[in-house]
Amino acid sequence: MSSATATRVVVADDSGLMRRVVTATLEHSGFTVVGAAKDGDEALALCEREQPDAMTLDLAMPGLDGIGVLRALRRQGERATPVVVVSAFSPAHGARAVDALAEGAFDLVAKPAVGDGIDRFTNELSDKVRLAAASRRGARRRAPQPPAEGGRVRTAPSGAGAAGSGRTERRARAHAATRRIVVIACSTGGPKALAELVPALPAPLGAGTLIVQHMPPGFTGSLAARLDRVSNLNVREAAGGETLDPRVALLAPGGAHLRLTDPARVTQLSDEPEIGGLRPRADLTIVDVARAFGEKMLLVVLTGMGRDGLEGAREVRRRGGRVLVEAESTCTVYGMPRAIAEAGLAHEVLPLHELPAAITTEAGGR
Structure with a gap:
């Protein structure tokens, strides 16, 4: 968990329950949640003020929704906060998830459904947020890439x-x-x-x-x-x-x-x-x-x-x-x-x- 201690995250979701669940999940995994937003405008304001390493983002929010947030972040170029979308998905909403990736989301995590175990959600969320934050900070170690013999x-x-x-x-x-x-x-x-x-x-x-x-x-x-x-x-x-x-x-x-x-x-x-x-x-x-x-x-x-x-x-x-x-x-x-x-x-x-x-x-x- 120590590698995530310095990783600062904003959580955005219109559901108070999900804000608490995602925040608790991240904090349990060693992240620092620096703010929680209930809509897209609050999420952008928190990112501007806190300059977090990553953000978790629901897509279905009142006012400026998740896609709108991603489009606004894209205009910031290299300054943009990397985003892991955490949303309820279904076959009927597959296009929205693909749209989110096309608009620059780093990755997707499905909210746990009734009856789902929390462990898988916790592991997937923490792994993807950690990688998203690393992509922002340039933390990936760049090593030589040896080809096969003759390559x-x-x-x-x-x-x-x-x-x-x-x-x-x-x-x-x-x-x-x-x-x-x-x-x-x-x-x-x-x-x-x-x-x-x-x-x-x-x-x-x-x-x-x-x-x-x-x-x-x-x-x-x-x-x-x-x-x-x-x-x-x-x-x-x-x-x-x-x-x-x-x-x-x-x-x-x-x-x-x-x-x-x-x-x-x-x-x-x-x-x-x-x-x-x-x-x-x-x-x-x-x-x-x-x-x-x-x-x-x-x-x-x-x-x-x-x-x-x-x-x-x-x-x-x-x-x-x-x-x-x-x-x-x-x-x-x-x-x-x-x-x-x-x-x-x-x-x-x-x-x-x-x-x-x-x-x-x-x-x-x-």
């Missing part, structure tokens, strides 16, 4: 010129004969990363695309719809029973593992137990695809906390597939990519803006 780390800025173009052309020639299945895995910060990455990908792409984003049930359909509106690929939430299609990106639904049958290579949704608190679990999808497609697989791991994807990456390497991970410089949370890079499993470690071109040339696309 390389590149963090060249966008518009690197002829040298970057030459690298892309060489990679394209090396992999042009192979059209790969693409699996993209991400967690915290993933919706924003996907909003930059997926619209920049071509259609058709490789032999098909699967995306695993850690989200609760009810949110992934809205995320898929948002991505679909701005992308060349047809992005939709997987329903099970689909065959892979180069023009389609299938997003694993929250609350279910996305599996791939072998040898039929048809998607299947599984309600197997959570693994490490996660369902969907990216490792399951990655291992299935690696076993079915071997060297004709490309794994891309984006921002996210934890180590989901690590065991999958090991299987991809064993089967001769390719592994790309997002560089720390553009990650919201450098957890999932770090685990793979430090294990020496990444062929390349690239900033987010370089990944669309790399994926296109590795997987085979127009």
Whole structure:
């Protein structure tokens, strides 16, 4: 708990009961709650006065609601207080949660429903607030990112010129004969990363695309719809029973593992137990695809906390597939990519803006 002692938090919720619950939960975890607001205007005023490290924010509030608060904070640029949305969510309100992420929320935590245990809520809230505060203070330790043998780390800025173009052309020639299945895995910060990455990908792409984003049930359909509106690929939430299609990106639904049958290579949704608190679990999808497609697989791991994807990456390497991970410089949370890079499993470690071109040339696309 000592690492959170100096972390100062504002709590915003129109419910007095929830303000007390969230405040008690954070203080029990070692945070210092410096103010509690009952609406958006009070929340912004507290942030201006207290300059907290993070804020928890309900979306449904009178007057200026949570989305309005997030938009106001975005106008502050780097001064903006990082926000963890703590709100009641349901499938009917999935679009609002995705809107919050698009407006700059760091992450989401669902309010505990009647009958839910408080321990999971406490752990999830404290973990996400701690990470949000670290992102504000620049507290993340930046370490070298070792690629696998024969791989390389590149963090060249966008518009690197002829040298970057030459690298892309060489990679394209090396992999042009192979059209790969693409699996993209991400967690915290993933919706924003996907909003930059997926619209920049071509259609058709490789032999098909699967995306695993850690989200609760009810949110992934809205995320898929948002991505679909701005992308060349047809992005939709997987329903099970689909065959892979180069023009389609299938997003694993929250609350279910996305599996791939072998040898039929048809998607299947599984309600197997959570693994490490996660369902969907990216490792399951990655291992299935690696076993079915071997060297004709490309794994891309984006921002996210934890180590989901690590065991999958090991299987991809064993089967001769390719592994790309997002560089720390553009990650919201450098957890999932770090685990793979430090294990020496990444062929390349690239900033987010370089990944669309790399994926296109590795997987085979127009």
